[in-house]
Every structure is written in structure tokens, then in C-alpha cells.
Amino acid sequence: xxxxxxxxxxxxxxxxxxxxxxxxxxxxxxxxxxxxxxxxxxxxxxxxxxxxxxxxxxxxxxxxxxxxxxxxxxxxxxxxxxxxxxxxxxxxxxxxxxxxxxxxxxxxxxxxxxxxxxxxxxxxxxxxxxxxxxxxxxxxxxxxxxxxxxxxxxxxxxxxxxxxxxxxxxxxxxxxxxxxxxxxxxxxxxxxxxxxxxxxxxxxxxxxxxxxxxxxxxxxxxxxxxxxxxxxxxxxxxxxxxxxxxxxxxxxxxxxxxxxxxxxxxxxxxxxxxxxxxxxxxxxxxxxxxxxxxxxxxxxxxxxxxxxxxxxxxxxxxxxxxxxxxxxxxxxxxxxxxxxxxxxxxxxxxxxxxxxxxxxxxxxxxxxxxxxxxxxxxxxxxxxxxxxxxxxxxxxxxxxxxxxxxxxxxxxxxxxxxxxxxxxxxxxxxxxxxxxxxxxxxxxxxxxxxxxxxxxxxxxxxxxxxxxxxxxxxxxxxxxxxxxxxxxxxxxxxxxxxxxxxxxxxxxxxxxxxxxxxxxxxxxxxxxxxxxxxxxxxxxxxxxxxxxxxxxxxxxxxxxxxxxxxxxxxxxxxxxxxxxxxxxxxxxxxxxxxxxxxxxxxxxxx
Numbered sequence: 001x002x003x004x005x006x007x008x009x010x011x012x013x014x015x016x017x018x019x020x021x022x023x024x025x026x027x028x029x030x031x032x033x034x035x036x037x038x039x040x041x042x043x044x045x046x047x048x049x050x051x052x053x054x055x056x057x058x059x060x061x062x063x064x065x066x067x068x069x070x071x072x073x074x075x076x077x078x079x080x081x082x083x084x085x086x087x088x089x090x091x092x093x094x095x096x097x098x099x100x101x102x103x104x105x106x107x108x109x110x111x112x113x114x115x116x117x118x119x120x121x122x123x124x125x126x127x128x129x130x131x132x133x134x135x136x137x138x139x140x141x142x143x144x145x146x147x148x149x150x151x152x153x154x155x156x157x158x159x160x161x162x163x164x165x166x167x168x169x170x171x172x173x174x175x176x177x178x179x180x181x182x183x184x185x186x187x188x189x190x191x192x193x194x195x196x197x198x199x200x201x202x203x204x205x206x207x208x209x210x211x212x213x214x215x216x217x218x219x220x221x222x223x224x225x226x227x228x229x230x231x232x233x234x235x236x237x238x239x240x241x242x243x244x245x246x247x248x249x250x251x252x253x254x255x256x257x258x259x260x261x262x263x264x265x266x267x268x269x270x271x272x273x274x275x276x277x278x279x280x281x282x283x284x285x286x287x288x289x290x291x292x293x294x295x296x297x298x299x300x301x302x303x304x305x306x307x308x309x310x311x312x313x314x315x316x317x318x319x320x321x322x323x324x325x326x327x328x329x330x331x332x333x334x335x336x337x338x339x340x341x342x343x344x345x346x347x348x349x350x351x352x353x354x355x356x357x358x359x360x361x362x363x364x365x366x367x368x369x370x371x372x373x374x375x376x377x378x379x380x381x382x383x384x385x386x387x388x389x390x391x392x393x394x395x396x397x398x399x400x401x402x403x404x405x406x407x408x409x410x411x412x413x414x415x416x417x418x419x420x421x422x423x424x425x426x427x428x429x430x431x432x433x434x435x436x437x438x439x440x441x442x443x444x445x446x447x448x449x450x451x452x453x454x455x456x457x458x459x460x461x462x463x464x465x466x467x468x469x470x471x472x473x474x475x476x477x478x479x480x481x482x483x484x485x486x487x488x489x490x491x492x493x494x495x496x497x498x499x500x501x502x503x504x505x506x507x508x509x510x511x512x513x514x515x516x517x518x519x520x521x522x523x524x525x526x527x528x529x530x531x532x533x534x535x536x537x538x539x540x541x542x543x544x545x546x547x548x549x550x551x552x553x554x555x556x557x558x559x560x561x562x563x564x565x566x567x568x569x570x571x572x573x574x575x576x577x578x579x580x581x582x583x584x585x586x587x588x589x590x591x592x593x594x595x596x597x598x599x600x601x602x603x604x605x606x
Contacts, residue, residue: 021103024162025052025151026171028108031100032146033179036060037186039144042202047191051165052172053151061143064116067123071135073112074102074127101146106130107158108151114144129154166487173197173479177213178265181258181292184209190479198479198505210243210292214256215476215505217522218290221249225332232320235298240328242293247279247333249523250287252530252551255480257291261302266313271295274322278329293329295321414439414583414592416576421569427561430569438595443564444557445584445591446576451515452553452586453579458515459549464496465514473509473521474502481505481529488532491541495548497525519555527551550586 022028029046036044039062048056065073104110105127115122122140126133152159162168169192176198180188184203189196200212211219226241259271279289303314315321419432419439430441458464477485482505489499496513509521516524531551532541541548564572576582583592
């Protein structure tokens with residue numbers, strides 16, 4: 001009987017490995033950029049065509065390779081990073097498996113140009129679908145250039161899953177930003193279809209690089225932190241450093257949270273939970289901080305070999321690290337430290353041993369263990385804050401149960417203009433009455449619905465009124481945001497904005513919708529971009545009009561408590577009668593609660 005189990009051909013094995021490592025052009029750029037940085041590059045140029053679908057090239061000035069090493073690099077599991085099994089548990093480089101180059105070469109047409117310092121000439125290796133087609137000498141400076149053409153040309157089923165060039169460029173630019181943020185001392189440049197999209201000169205510290213990655217405007221709201229815990233881990237000290245945003249600067253999604261473990265961008269649920277827990281009582285639900293957080297710790301304290309793309313890691317001591325992050329961020333957010341300070345520089349790893357700060361006591365483990373026992377991991381696409389625990393004591397059994405408020409829609413519709421106003425509660429709720437009920441109105445939610453309906457009516461009539469700014473504002477964005485804004489510029493201008501490119505990732509804001517004239521244009525546009533990004537990169541604003549208008553409406557009204565005059569209250573109630581669904585905000589939350597008189601009498605035993 002012939003054997004059923006057979007060894008796969010090397011070419012097929014490489015294509016299977018490519019399925020784990022190479023998902024799209026962004027995956028190729030990530031792997032090749034990491035190789036460049038591991039080679040000590042000080043300048044990395046990324047040039048792509050058609051979002052990387054047609055062609056991409058990574059050029060660096062790193063140490064390069066000899067001809068023999070260049071050929072050996074395309075063999076599976078050929079690497080200079082590890083030599084013994086023990087090395088797997090003390091990985092300090094970004095790459096280490098030796099899978100990236102052979103995997104990429106097996107699903108593309110690849111050309112490698114490289115020369116090291118000891119070679120008189122460089123080597124050129126041309127590979128197609130994993131087969132070496134040419135090896136030749138070439139004159140070139142020290143360094144390496146890898147050019148990848150026609151990704152997945154030999155795997156039509158994989159190629160058809162690639163998205164539009166705009167979508168692929170968006171994913172690719174995100175990875176360029178993530179990697180560039182962790183290496184401020186390296187010069188990066190991203191070129192698309194022959195045009196420079198983004199350039200970040202070598203910087204002296206993280207703060208300078210953040211201006212390129214997040215936009216200069218964000219720096220006004222970021223607070224630096226830098227703490228070292230010398231005795232927390234048995235293998236050596238833990239340093240937590242970077243920038244976190246003040247509670248008054250948040251985003252609508254978690255895309256502004258950048259976490260790095262030993263210089264590697266990761267998505268770690270324990271670190272992310274610690275971050276969100278630190279902000280839990282400081283920011284509204286559904287809002288997320290802007291964070292660039294770095295954890296430097298001994299390589300033996302973390303396992304990076306747990307995921308094909310190395311996006312996830314496993315800590316040996318999860319609980320104390322969780323609590324150290326939580327307390328470090330909370331300390332940075334205390335009022336006395338909420339003013340911008342000097343940027344933390346990134347010293348070499350040995351400097352960690354010299355730093356001395358507060359030791360971590362056993363309470364870290366106790367408190368963090370309790371937090372993690374309660375913690376349910378958030379979904380990767382949309383992390384959420386853990387629910388607040390009620391601080392109210394349990395009701396006594398003998399006390400009559402209180403009747404819940406009745407939603408306004410459950411009873412005959414109200415005429416808000418006919419309500420008898422009693423007053424306001426804490427500047428947040430309008431208290432009114434009818435003959436048979438007590439009425440509470442969330443003034444923010446009601447105002448938001450009014451603004452939303454007005455914007456929607458103006459949009460349907462193709463005439464959202466614009467208010468010109470006395471002095472144009474400059475809006476500095478990161479790569480992803482700039483690309484998103486550039487693609488949706490005509491639609492946003494139709495919605496009452498007047499925006500113009502101002503070079504690179506900067507835009508001029510000349511006008512905003514008249515209804516939003518009092519809003520902060522920068523925060524408004526950043527929230528709009530977060531909302532648009534959540535649609536998927538190929539979606540148009542027209543297809544998700546109401547979601548965009550609801551974000552705009554939220555910025556058109558006062559968010560915090562505000563004491564209203566009698567005239568302002570009456571105007572708001574009159575306006576509520578003129579719009580549909582006025583008892584709910586555009587996000588679906590109740591804006592009106594009705595307490596029938598008979599239920600109130602029952603509550604007090606009458």
C-alpha cells in the first residue's frame with residue numbers, strides 16, 4: 001500500500017509559510033523594514049506602486065550581506081539571529097526565524113541587491129516564485145535593496161483578496177508609522193507612485209518623532225512618563241516610558257494607542273487593559289487615549305515566538321507588569337504632572353540598570369491579580385472599558401422597590417413646548433412636569449438630536465452652510481489620517497468644510513459647518529477621520545452619512561454640564577417639537593425619561 005503521508009516540496013512549503021507571514025503588501029514592508037533595522041540601518045526608503053500590489057522596494061544603508069550570505073538568506077530558517085535553542089528565549093532582534101525572505105520570494109518576483117563592507121562589489125539575486133533565476137555582481141554602496149513585484153502573481157486565489165490600492169496603501173502606511181515611531185534615530189521616507197508621502201528625518205528623541213507620526217497638534221496634549229522598576233522581574237529591571245495623552249484629549253477609536261515591547265510594536269491585551277483601566281474614571285465610555293508606550297525589559301522575561309507575525313507576546317510575569325503599567329500611567333496623569341515636560345530620551349539598554357525609582361511591593365501582585373480576575377479580554381477590533389461597579393448599597397428588603405423611569409416613547413408623545421419647567425439638575429438635566437408625570441430631559445442628548453436633524457436636512461438639500469474662519473488653521477495629521485482625508489476631501493468639503501492640502505501630511509482648514517462654528521476644528525476632524533476609518537477604507541461617506549453627521553452633531557453641542565437660562569431651556573424645548581425622534585440622541589440613547597405620578601406615589605407608599 002503506498003504511503004499516504006508525504007513530504008511537501010520545498011516550494012509548496014514556502015508558499016504555506018508565506019500564508020502565515022505574508023498577508024498583504026503591508027506584511028512584506030513590515031518584514032523587510034525589520035530586516036533593515038536589524039542590519040543597523042540609519043536610513044530606510046520605502047517606495048511602492050499601486051499600494052504595493054504592483055511593486056515595492058525597501059532600500060537601506062545597513063551592513064549588507066556577502067554573495068554567499070545573500071543566497072543562503074533565501075533558504076528556510078536561515079538566520080543570523082539565533083544559534084542555539086536557548087536563544088529563542090532571549091531574542092533581542094526584530095526578526096529571528098529566517099522565514100520572511102523565502103516566504104516573500106515564493107509568492108512574488110523578487111530582486112535582492114546587497115553589499116557588505118568587506119566585499120569589493122555587490123551581489124544581485126533574482127528569484128521568481130521561489131526559483132533562483134539569476135545571480136550576478138553589481139556595483140553599489142554598502143547596504144541592501146529588496147524589490148518585490150507582482151505579489152501573489154502565482155497564487156490567484158490569494159491575489160484576489162487584495163483590496164484597492166488605497167486600502168493597501170493605508171495598511172502599509174500604518175506599519176511604516178508604527179515602526180518609525182520606535183526608531184526615532186533612523187531616517188524614514190515613504191514614496192508612493194513616485195511622490196513622497198511622508199518623510200521623517202532622524203530625530204534625537206521620541207518627542208520629535210511623535211510630531212511626524214501623530215501630528216504636531218497632538219503634542220500639546222501629551223504627557224511624558226519614565227519609570228523604572230529595578231526589582232520587579234527576576235531577570236532584571238523593567239522600564240516603562242513614552243507619552244500618554246491627558247484625559248481631555250481622546251479619540252473615538254483605539255488606533256492612537258501604540259505599545260512597544262523592547263522596540264517591537266505589539267497588541268498585548270494585558271498592557272492594553274492596564275492602559276484603559278488607568279483612564280477608566282477619567283474619559284467617557286467609548287473614548288480612547290493617544291498613547292506611545294514603551295516597555296523595555298530583559299529579553300528572557302518575554303516570549304516573542306508565540307505568533308507567526310510576532311504581533312503578540314507572552315510575559316513570564318504578567319500580573320506585576322500589568323500593575324506597573326497601570327500605576328505608571330496613573331502617576332503621569334495626576335494633576336501635578338499633567339504639564340508637558342522634557343521628552344524622555346531612549347538610552348541604550350545598559351542604562352536601565354542605573355535608573356532607580358520606587359520599588360514595586362507585593363500589593364502590585366495582589367491588586368493586579370484581582371483586576372485580571374475581573375477582566376474579560378476586549379475584542380481586538382474595538383477594545384472597551386470594563387463596566388463600572390455600582391457603589392450603591394443593596395436595597396433593604398423592607399423598602400418598597402422604586403419604579404423605573406418610563407421611556408418617553410412608551411407613552412403618548414409629549415409636546416415639549418407645553419411642559420412646565422421646574423428647573424435644572426446639576427446643569428445636565430432639565431426637570432419639568434405635566435399634569436400626571438415628572439419629566440427629565442438630558443439636555444446634551446436632546447440638543448445633539450436637534451443638531452443632527454438640522455445637519456441631515458441641510459445635507460439632503462445639498463446646502464450645509466459653511467462658516468469661514470477668520471484665520472485658516474493648519475491641521476497636521478499622521479500618515480493614515482492624511483491619506484484618509486485626502487481620499488475623502490471632496491465629500492467633506494460638501495459637508496460644509498473647506499479643506500486644502502498644505503504639503504505633506506498638513507492641511508489648511510478655511511471653513512467649517514456653520515452649526516459647528518464653536519467646535520474645535522482639530523478635534524472635530526480627528527473624530528470624523530476615526531469614524532470614517534471604521535467604515536472600511538473603500539467605503540464612501542455618502543454610504544454612511546448618518547454616522548458621520550452624528551459625530552458632527554456631537555461636536556455642535558456643549559458636552560459638559562451647563563446652566564441654561566429660562567429662555568435657553570424654552571428654546572430647546574420648542575426645537576424638540578420640530579424634529580423627529582427628539583426623545584433619543586443620534587446614537588440611540590434615551591434623551592427623555594418620564595416618571596408617572598402614580599409610580600412616584602407608590603414609591604413613597606401613598
